[in-house]
Amino acid sequence: MMSAEHTPETMISVPDAPNSGTRDGSASDRAPRKRRSWARELSLLPAIVFVGIIGFALSANFLTVNNLLNNVLVTSSVLAVLVVAESVILISGNFDLSLEAHVSLAPMIAIWLVTSQVGGGSGWGWSPWAAIIASVVAAVAVGLLNGLLVGKLGLNAFIVTLAMLILLQGVTTGISGGATYAELPESFVVLGSARFLGLSVQVWIALLVIAGAAVFMTRFPLGRKIYATGGNIQAAAAAGIRTKRLTVGVFVAGALLAALAGFMLTGRIASVTATQGDGIIFTVFAASVIGGISLDGGRGSIVGSALGVLLLGMIQNILTLSNIPSFWINASYGLIILAALVLNYGTSLRTRSTR
Amino acid sequence: MPAGQDATVPAVDDAEHSISAVGIQKTYGSARALDGANLRVRSGESRALLGRNGAGKSTLIGVLTGLVQPDEGTVRIRRADGSFPAGATTGAATGAIACVYQRSTLVDSLSAAENISLRAHPRTRWGAVDWKRLRHTGGDLLEQWGFAQLRDREAGTLEPLERKVVEVCRAMVTEPRILLLDEPTAGLDEGATQQLFSQIEAAKARGVTILYVSHHLAEVFEICDTVTILRDGRDVLTKPTSELSIESIVTAMSGTSPAAGADRGDVSTAARTRVDPAKPAVLQVRDVCVDGRVSGVSFDAPAGAAVGLTGLNGAGHVQIGQVIAGQISAARGHVAVKGRRVQAQVADAIRAGVGFVPEDRHVDGFVPGMTVVENATLSILGELITPVGTIDTRRRASHYARQATAWMIKAQPSQNAEELSGGNQQKVVLARALASDPDVLVAINPTAGVDVTAKDSIYTSLAELRDAGKTLLIVSTDDDDLAFCDQVLVMVKGRLDSRIDAGYDEDELIAAVQGVHRNTPAAANQDNNSVTGAFEARTPSHPLSSEETT
Known part of the structure; x- marks a missing residue:
């Protein structure tokens, strides 16, 4: 074959021919795989049950309705929204470290516009809702800039979003001047205090975001185009998908969700600080990957990564309840994440070999 | 003198030889790749190794470089230290031949x-x-x-030529006595090619033995002393270049006897009515230029016909296919389908009615990790939806089921596309190209890397599409692909050079991609701007009459 980019008659071409014939036959008679894909999505369930049993054994307080609903789920909600945002970006074959910065930046911009100069704000006296909308617009602008730099200019996503993370954290610190804002308007804390059907509204928002994203990514054409772009960007382009535009859109959506996570966190802790959410991006990546999202793009599911969040949330709760000295909690947490990744690798190997 | 006279000469003095491969047999499954091939090359000689795709070149090179273990036969390669293994050994030491392949490895x-x-x-x-x-x-x-x-x-x-030289130097770092060059001039312009040739000449003068593999026959006459031609796994001819012409090489490569064209009459009647110039053109390509690759190509293709587009490596035929599909943009000129101009965007090409099978399914064909049904409908994802905007899986399934029957895809719809055999993967890519029900199908290498059964089934399906009134443009260098076409357009160095009707002799095509026309005087080669005019003047002629051309 004398195609433009290929060696005519590569060495492999001859011995390959008899092989493909036999593979043909074995590939054809295989059972439907619908059920198996569900099994893969829920592959973390046994681990969750196992961790639950350990938690029960370690502390009588763990397996109580109050602890599970008001501690584990509530503290995991912010993480869950961020993980959904990062998962969509990872599935599209990209990468965004700067999501973490929105967690502090969005509430900070809003509170700064609202607060008087005496209170450390702009003194412009914006109405809370106008301020929230302005901060969301800022988040969209950041997502757009990330998307254009990565999607259109083709710059490396890791470096672009790392620089963006440093820049945005600096902006947040600059705006606040290091101050903590504890006097918040009612509309800022409603996301933390409101309850619905006995559950914090935080949990409902997280569930809604997870369900919405899961349906969007599996049932809607745009979601499938995101999978196709992450799975093989050239094939997606050859099928007529506007991959650059899609990349920009994914970054914008991620920034929006991250800003929402920021307001959720502010509602929960009833204050705004420049350091809120610092370091959470590493947990976000850990949860996504434990939940089965591929860093190479195109693989994994929203439901899977949500279960990853639940698992990490349970582990963190158990560590807090347990007798581990507080200074060692982080080290234990890191060790467990590492173990989870290795275990997950083992199970994914097994699913691959059962083909 | 019979062909292959050199190979039959009894063992020559070993001191003079760098390569001695005798009676090499190699079988893959039921396919015989080499059937008693011989190759003897003297030290300091430059030998061209020629043959069509599937003639056994790759396997023979593999045997010489030690990558392929021959079933039978003896191979002796002069080592870097100058020693020549005395006894007959099977298999060669790796590293004794410096290999420079077409693909850059820098x-x-x-x-x-x-x-x-x-x-x-x-x-x-x-x-x-x-x-x-x-x-x-x-x-x-x-x-x-x-x-x-x-x-x-x-x-x-580095420039392309400079890269090539660095590749050669890397291969020569262990100071082997033999240098294998596989299509070394691909991607080089005329000046760079000449510079490379003068360096190869200098290396020859230093005593380096050259083994030269190329599809560009004209180069062989510039750089090689002798030629060995493989056909069906055997060396059918070994002669000094001075005793050969492009014509005689083509004849030896194809091995067709003049009688082979006997049945062309009835083949081409059907084919010729299908590409009747009086029929309205569905696909119009006008003066398309792609920087450095294609200069001013125009042609028409009517409905219900299969048009082939071929050429040597880098002749620009692949780029034409990509321009029509909107994958790359033309520097000048345009493409129109049913009179509507196509923008340089795949999405627009699909809207205009172009289905596209990309060059390499592994690169831009299918998405691994997605199911067969999703891959097959990727180009129309936004169309098969319910009123609320979700994907209408039932409609998608029935759409896929029709395609799966048409293409005889042997796979579960919910199966991961990467688990399929090459043939079925390719059919999925073909199904995707047709999912939007296009008027024109542009298929680049539609049967690349698929087995014989899958190939036949692809042709059957393509024939049904053609008979249903689709316009097929098959961009390929595969003989079977081109034999399927009603007419083959041949590109040489970025220009449309000739047009061959179905039922052609194989050597007519081999010569055409070299820019050599058997029945038109050499002057016609220069005048390839007005293609249409040149073709109509040409009449089919007896292959033997071509001897006069040289």
């Missing part, structure tokens, strides 16, 4: 000198890289090849 971010020593960095006593020796080694080799100034340049900044 690391762009490293200097030319480091690329040259990459496989074995010279070390200091302490185990660190000996940079002084590394630059010395690279510098010396580059100087031999006339490019000493490249030593400290980063490989990524």
